[in-house]
Amino acid sequence: MNDxxxxxxxxxxxxxxxxxxxxxxxxxxxxxxDDPREKLQLIExxxxxxxxDLKIVxxxxxxxxxxxxxxxxxxxxxxxxxxxxxxxxxxxxxxFEQIDNSNWEEEWKKSYKSFGIGEKILVKPSWEEIEKTDxxxxxxxxxxxxxxxxxxxxxxxxxxxxxxxxxxxxVLDIGSGSGILSILASKLGAKKVDACDIDPIAxxxxxxxxxxxxxxxxxxxxxxxxxxxxxxxxxxxANILAEIIVILLDDVDDYLNDEGILILSGIIxxxxxxxxxxxxxxxxxxxxxxxxxxxxxxxxxxxDV
Numbered sequence: 001m002n003d004x005x006x007x008x009x010x011x012x013x014x015x016x017x018x019x020x021x022x023x024x025x026x027x028x029x030x031x032x033x034d035d036p037r038e039k040l041q042l043i044e045x046x047x048x049x050x051x052x053d054l055k056i057v058x059x060x061x062x063x064x065x066x067x068x069x070x071x072x073x074x075x076x077x078x079x080x081x082x083x084x085x086x087x088x089x090x091x092x093x094x095x096f097e098q099i100d101n102s103n104w105e106e107e108w109k110k111s112y113k114s115f116g117i118g119e120k121i122l123v124k125p126s127w128e129e130i131e132k133t134d135x136x137x138x139x140x141x142x143x144x145x146x147x148x149x150x151x152x153x154x155x156x157x158x159x160x161x162x163x164x165x166x167x168x169x170x171v172l173d174i175g176s177g178s179g180i181l182s183i184l185a186s187k188l189g190a191k192k193v194d195a196c197d198i199d200p201i202a203x204x205x206x207x208x209x210x211x212x213x214x215x216x217x218x219x220x221x222x223x224x225x226x227x228x229x230x231x232x233x234x235x236x237x238a239n240i241l242a243e244i245i246v247i248l249l250d251d252v253d254d255y256l257n258d259e260g261i262l263i264l265s266g267i268i269x270x271x272x273x274x275x276x277x278x279x280x281x282x283x284x285x286x287x288x289x290x291x292x293x294x295x296x297x298x299x300x301x302x303x304d305v
Contacts, residue, residue, distance in 0.1 A: 003070040003098060003099065003100055004029060004030070004067045004068065004069060004070055004074075004098070004099045005067070005068040005069070005070050005074055005075065005078055005096070005097075005098060005099070006065055006066070006067050006068075006096070006097040006098070006099050007065070007066050007068075007078060007081075007082065007094045007095070007096055007097075008063065008064065008065050008066075008094060008095045008096075008097070009063075009064055009085075009092065009093065009094040009095070010061050010062065010063045010064070011061065011062060011064070011089065011092075012060055012061055012062075013035075013037075013060050013061065013062055015062075015089060016035075016062055016294065017268050017270065017294065018088075018089075019064060020241075020268060021241065021243075021268065021271075022081075022084070022085075023066065023081075024241060026066075026077045026080065026081050027068070027069075027073065027074070027077045028066055028067060028068060028077070029067045029068060029069055029074075029199075029201055030065075030066070030067035030201070031064070031065070031066055031067070032063075032064065032065035032066075032067075033062060033063075033064060033151070034062065034063035034064075034065075035062045035063075036058040036059065036061075036062075037058050037293070038151070038152070066078075066081065067099065070098065082094065113125070113128065114128055114130055116135070117155050117158045117159055117162075118155075118158060118159035118162040119159075119162065120135055120136050120162045120163070121135060121136050121138065121158055121159070121162055121184065122135040122136065122137050122138070123138050123140055123180070124137060124138070124139055124140070125139070125140060125141065126139045126140065126141040126209075126212050127141075136162070136184065136187050136188075138180060138183050138184060138187070138213060139209070139212045139213055140178055140180055140209055140212075141205070141208055141209055141212060152292040152293050152294075152295045153239050153265040153266045153267075153295050153297075154177075154180060154181065154239060154265070155292070156265050156290060156292050156295065156297040157181055157237055157239055157263055157265045157297065158180070158181065158184055160263060160288070160290065160297060160299065161184070161185070161188065161235075161263065162184075162188075164188055165188065165189055166185055166188040166189045166190040166234075166235070167189035167190075167191070168189070168191050169189070169190050169191065169234040169235060170190065170191065170192045170193075170194075170231070170232070170233045170234050170235075170257075171185040171190045171192070171193045171194070171233060171234065171235045171236070171237070172193075172194050172195075172196075172229065172233040172235070172236045172237070172255065173185070173193065173194070173195040173196070173236075173237045173239075174196055174223075174225060174226070174236065174237065174238040174239075174240065174248065175196075175197055175198075175238060175239055175240040175266070176195035176196060176197045176202065176206050176220065177197065177199075177202050177205075177206070177239070178202065178205050178206055178209055179195050179205070179206030179207075179209045179210055179218065179220065180209070181195075181237050181239065182194075182195040182206070182210070182215070182218045182220075183209060183210060183213045183215050183218065185218075185235070185237075186213075186215035186217055186218050187213070187215065190217070190235075191217065192217055192219075193215075193217060193218040193219070194218075194219050194221070194229065194231075194233070195210075195218055195219065195220045195221075196220070196221050196222065196223035196228065196229060197220075197222070197223070198222065198223070198224050200222070203220055203221070203222060206218075206220045207220050225244070225247065225248050225251075226248065226251050226252070226255060229255060231255070232254075232255055232256060232257045232260070233255060233256060233257060233260060234257050234259075234260050234261070235260060235261050235262075235263065236252065236255065236256055236260065236261075236262050236263070237263050237265075238262070238263070238264050238265070238266070239264075239265040239266045240266045241266055241267075241268075241271075242266070242267045242268065242271035242272065242274045242275050243271070243274065245264050245266070245267065245274075245275050245278075246274050246275060246278045249275075249278045249279065249282055249284075250282075252282075253282060253302075256302075258302070258305055259301070259302075259305050260301065260302075261287075261299060261300070261301050262284070262298075262299065262300045262301065263297065263298075263299050264297065264298045264299070264300070265295070265296075265297045265298075266295070267295060267296040267297070267298065268294060268295060268296070269291060269294055269295065269296050272289070272296040272298065275298055276289075276298065279298070279300050283302065283303050283304065284300045284301060284302055284303060285300060285301060285302070285303045286298055286299070286300050287299050287300060287301060
């Protein structure tokens with residue numbers, strides 16, 4: 001199926017937590033966030049001549065785009081989401097479009113440019129040429145998958161591990177999206193990386209990105225959290241919502257090696273306590289708690305190691 005249904009809307013930033021917590025309860029195939037604050041943060045370290053023509057104003061609003069399949073199921077999901085937002089946000093309004101997915105990549109090329117993460121990582125679209133660099137270069141062909149590095153939750157994970165030597169380590173990436181974290185783990189020396197997601201579009205996108213980056217030791221497969229995972233790992237990434245992480249933590253101990261590390265992101269700051277309480281419940285200690293804007297990353301390990 002090539003066509004998709006798209007609704008666009010703009011809301012005050014105060015609604016962002018509400019939208020982020022709501023949106024993944026619906027069967028969507030893509031979710032765009034256009035936050036001027038994020039754009040301003042991304043261009044802070046760029047040379048003046050590269051951004052002199054950019055006119056970005058943070059007016060306190062965030063623009064969203066939500067994609068649905070163009071079938072009866074997608075239409076129902078879209079109608080349900082619109083109905084929910086109209087009931088819960090006073091004056092909610094939106095626009096509607098039908099999108100030909102064959103044009104998706106061309107639209108991305110207009111807005112997706114190379115950018116740095118942390119001190120050592122450069123993320124670049126596969127179609128963009130760059131000068132030679134000593135940084136860890138990750139090429140991403142975004143398509144309609146989450147986790148292209150532009151969001152704080154993904155950037156937090158990447159910056160957190162950029163100085164890690166993962167030589168000989170095994171890594172699991174739950175909710176892998178575009179595969180960007182898995183590709184980074186491979187480039188940091190991991191001997192085996194497993195990437196899993198429930199979104200078939202994300203799985204296909206990750207496979208393509210792995211091929212582009214020649215990170216052949218990364219395997220991508222479908223799994224609802226840990227349902228299809230087999231084995232134990234030295235590091236587990238979970239860049240998903242706090243409420244889902246809490247469910248994951250019920251079983252994660254069976255999949256983490258004795259001295260393994262959990263890196264948990266996708267956590268909206270007010271909900272970080274849910275994850276921390278659950279970690280204490282399963283006898284894990286928090287070794288790092290890092291915030292970036294409205295988001296929290298938590299790193300944890302067993303207390304008894």
